[in-house]
Amino acid sequence: MSPALLTMKTLRNATALQARRFAREEDGIMTVWVLFVVLMMVMVGGIQLDFMRHELERSKLQAVSDRAVLAASDLDQTLDPEDVVKDYFAKSGMTEYLSNVTVNDGLNFRTVTVDATKPLDTPYLRKFGFDTLDVPAHSQAEERVANVEISLVLDISGSMAQGSRISNMRDAAKVFIDTVLRDETEDLISISLVPYSEHVNAGPLITDRMKMYTKHNYSHCVEFDDNEFKSAALDLTKWHDQAQHFQWSYNGRNNDRSETVCPRYSYERIQPLSQSNRALKNQIDDLRPRVGTSIFMGMKWGAAMLDPSFRPINDSLVAAREIDREFKGRPADYDDAETLKTVILMTDGENTTSHRIVNRHYNSSSEYVHWDRYNLNWYLQNYVSYWDRSDFYWRKYDHSLGNRLLDDICTAAKAKRIVIWTIGFEVNDNPYDNNDGADVMRKCASSPSHFFKVEGVELSEAFKAIARQINQLRLIQ
Numbered sequence: 001m002s003p004a005l006l007t008m009k010t011l012r013n014a015t016a017l018q019a020r021r022f023a024r025e026e027d028g029i030m031t032v033w034v035l036f037v038v039l040m041m042v043m044v045g046g047i048q049l050d051f052m053r054h055e056l057e058r059s060k061l062q063a064v065s066d067r068a069v070l071a072a073s074d075l076d077q078t079l080d081p082e083d084v085v086k087d088y089f090a091k092s093g094m095t096e097y098l099s100n101v102t103v104n105d106g107l108n109f110r111t112v113t114v115d116a117t118k119p120l121d122t123p124y125l126r127k128f129g130f131d132t133l134d135v136p137a138h139s140q141a142e143e144r145v146a147n148v149e150i151s152l153v154l155d156i157s158g159s160m161a162q163g164s165r166i167s168n169m170r171d172a173a174k175v176f177i178d179t180v181l182r183d184e185t186e187d188l189i190s191i192s193l194v195p196y197s198e199h200v201n202a203g204p205l206i207t208d209r210m211k212m213y214t215k216h217n218y219s220h221c222v223e224f225d226d227n228e229f230k231s232a233a234l235d236l237t238k239w240h241d242q243a244q245h246f247q248w249s250y251n252g253r254n255n256d257r258s259e260t261v262c263p264r265y266s267y268e269r270i271q272p273l274s275q276s277n278r279a280l281k282n283q284i285d286d287l288r289p290r291v292g293t294s295i296f297m298g299m300k301w302g303a304a305m306l307d308p309s310f311r312p313i314n315d316s317l318v319a320a321r322e323i324d325r326e327f328k329g330r331p332a333d334y335d336d337a338e339t340l341k342t343v344i345l346m347t348d349g350e351n352t353t354s355h356r357i358v359n360r361h362y363n364s365s366s367e368y369v370h371w372d373r374y375n376l377n378w379y380l381q382n383y384v385s386y387w388d389r390s391d392f393y394w395r396k397y398d399h400s401l402g403n404r405l406l407d408d409i410c411t412a413a414k415a416k417r418i419v420i421w422t423i424g425f426e427v428n429d430n431p432y433d434n435n436d437g438a439d440v441m442r443k444c445a446s447s448p449s450h451f452f453k454v455e456g457v458e459l460s461e462a463f464k465a466i467a468r469q470i471n472q473l474r475l476i477q
Contacts, residue, residue, distance in 0.1 A: 057118055061137040064092045065114045069141035072103070073112040075340075081105075081112050094118070097137075111142040146188060147339040149273075149331055151302035152176070153194040154287065155347040155425070156268070158259070161289035164456070165348055165426065172460040174281045176344070179467035181277045190327050192305035193271040193280055196298030197290035198354050199243055199262045203269030205322055209313045211239040216368040218245040220269070221262035226401075229296060229408040232303035232416050234310050244362050245372060248355060248393075249291075252377035259291040261354065272305060273314055273327045292352040294397065296406035299345055299444070303413040306331050306341040334416050342419040344466060346459075347441065348426055351402025355393045403440050410444035420446045423462050424453045 068088035072081035081103045089098045100115040118135040154173060160166045180189055194200060199221040207220045221243030228235060245264070247257040263269075267286035274280055304310055308331050317323040332339035357376065361367060380389040397405075413420060422441040438453055445451040452462035 057135045058137065061094065061097060061116055061118055061135055062139070064088055064094055065116050065137040065139040066141075069112045069114050069139045073110050073141040073143045075110055075143050081110065085112065085114055089116070097135075109142060111140065113140045114138070147332065147336075148189045149306050149339060149341045150180070150189065150191045151194055151305045151343045152191055153196060153298045153302040153343060153345045154284075155197075155293065155295070155298070155349070156195045156263075156287050156290055157197045157293040157347075157349060157352075158289050158291050159293070159349045162348075166287070166289055168457060168459050169346070169348075169425070170284050170287065171457075172463040173284045175460050176463040176467045177277055177280050177284070179464060181275060181280075190273040190275055190330060191280060192273055192302070193283060194298055194301045194305065195263070195268050195270075195287055196294060196301070197259075197263055197268075198292035198294050198297075198352070200294075200297050200301045201263040201265075201269045202301065203266075205317060206270060206272065206313060207242070209316055210234075210236060213239060213241050215242050215362075216245050216372070218368075218372055219243070219260060219262040219264040224297075224300060226405060229300055229405040230412055232307045232409070232413045232418065234304040234307060234313075236309060236312060244357055245368065246357060246362075246376050247291075248376040250377060252375070252381045255375045255378045257372070257375055261291065261356075263290050270301060270305070272310075272317065273323050273330060275324060275326070292354055293347065293349045294354060294402060295345070295347050295351050295440075296402050296409060298347075299343065299406060299409045299413070302343040302345060303409055303416075303418060306343070306413075306418055307416070308333055340419065341417075342421065343413065344421045344423070344463075345441070345444065346423040346425060348424075350427070350440070351397070351399050351406065353395060353399065354397040356396045357393055358391065361392055406440055406444060414446060419450070420444060421450045421466050422452070423459065424451070425459050426455055427453065 068085040071077065071088065072084040077084065082101045085101045086095070086098065089095050094116070097116045097118040098114070099117050100113075102113040104111040104113075114137070116137040118137075152173065154169065156166075160169065177191070181191065201220055202222055203220050204217075207214075207222060210222070212222070223241040223243050243262045245260055245262055247260045249256050249259065265286075267283050268290070271280065271283055310331055311329065314323060314330055315328055318325055318328045331341070334341075356362075357371065362371065376393065380392060384392065410420060422445040424438045424441045427438045427441065442448065442451045452465070454462045
């Protein structure tokens with residue numbers, strides 16, 4: 001082979017070898033791959049950073065939301081729950097992220113739900129079309145109490161005889177009893193029934209367990225000093241006068257003695273701490289309209305039946321088997337987180353004037369008997385000269401004083417966090433009169449939403465509205 005051909009063949013072989021070597025060379029490919037991997041790590045790291053920032057902001061927002069609902073759902077705090085939530089977000093600089101606050105208030109519970117959303121800029125995810133991420137927070141808190149103590153304070157004054165008022169009241173009150181006292185809530189809910197007219201007949205079971213200056217056995221009403229209406233408590237250390245037993249019908253045309261200042265019949269007495277559906281409804285069926293109206297007196301007893309000061313009387317009645325043993329130890333302390341206390345106060349009118357016989361004509365056994373036999377006004381018109389009649393009696397309460405005492409006892413009860421529902425049944429509502437029936441009941445209620453002004457059969461709807469909230473207790477057993 002010629003040298004030229006040999007040279008050409010050698011060159012071809014060398015070129016082929018170099019080509020094969022080049023084909024097998026990986027140094028360049030590894031560099032590209034490494035660069036690709038590094039780029040992917042940077043991108044993934046950036047995305048992870050966006051998600052880490054998202055989780056950090058979510059944790060902050062969720063923490064504020066959780067603290068807000070816990071504070072707002074506390075039944076002991078008196079501020080508006082929604083305002084509490086807003087205040088928490090404002091102090092954390094997150095007001096703009098609060099999107100929704102829902103408050104569900106019941107008689108024995110409060111549920112607060114909060115939704116919040118914060119938009120978060122995403123430096124890395126935006127390369128994939130996600131300019132922002134929503135940072136959500138959702139919180140819900142609820143506080144409930146297991147036991148409910150109720151005072152049902154019903155007006156049985158003379159004006160309840162008008163139209164169908166008394167029958168409407170009976171029907172409404174019985175619907176309330178049926179709705180509240182169900183099998184599922186037995187032993188959790190106690191109801192004290194407090195009928196009132198010109199006075200409240202506490203009954204011998206209660207007055208026999210108080211320090212009383214007892215004068216007769218015809219009826220069992222307790223006279224309170226005016227300053228006692230500034231407290232929900234029943235002062236068992238104080239000696240109380242027994243209310244006089246007499247009847248004064250203002251026309252004086254006959255010697256009627258059926259409607260005494262202190263209601264005298266057994267069905268007009270307070271029925272304390274009961275869970276007997278039948279007993280309560282039977283007593284309500286027996287109620288009849290009686291003379292004047294002392295709303296403040298009914299409210300005083302309604303509050304007293306919920307005050308721990310009544311516990312010694314209650315426990316004595318439990319021991320005597322007059323009250324179910326399940327209620328031993330009630331009324332609960334005000335700071336008992338498991339117990340809610342509430343008064344339902346109903347009236348169809350306003351506080352009226354109430355008189356008493358002067359002591360010199362009511363200070364002996366013979367005089368107690370005398371005034372049980374004779375209607376005061378009838379006796380004065382028939383046996384006492386016109387000029388001497390005013391010496392026999394004096395005015396203990398009038399409309400203005402009654403309103404003041406009602407305001408005192410309502411304020412005292414609310415200070416103890418007793419929930420007060422008031423129902424004005426066919427009452428006057430004069431915007432120019434701050435002392436009319438509707439206004440004084442509205443002021444007594446725990447809030448404007450706790451006051452109902454109703455007509456006719458609407459009374460049942462008012463009682464149902466209150467009872468439905470109490471009935472929420474069935475959900476927590």
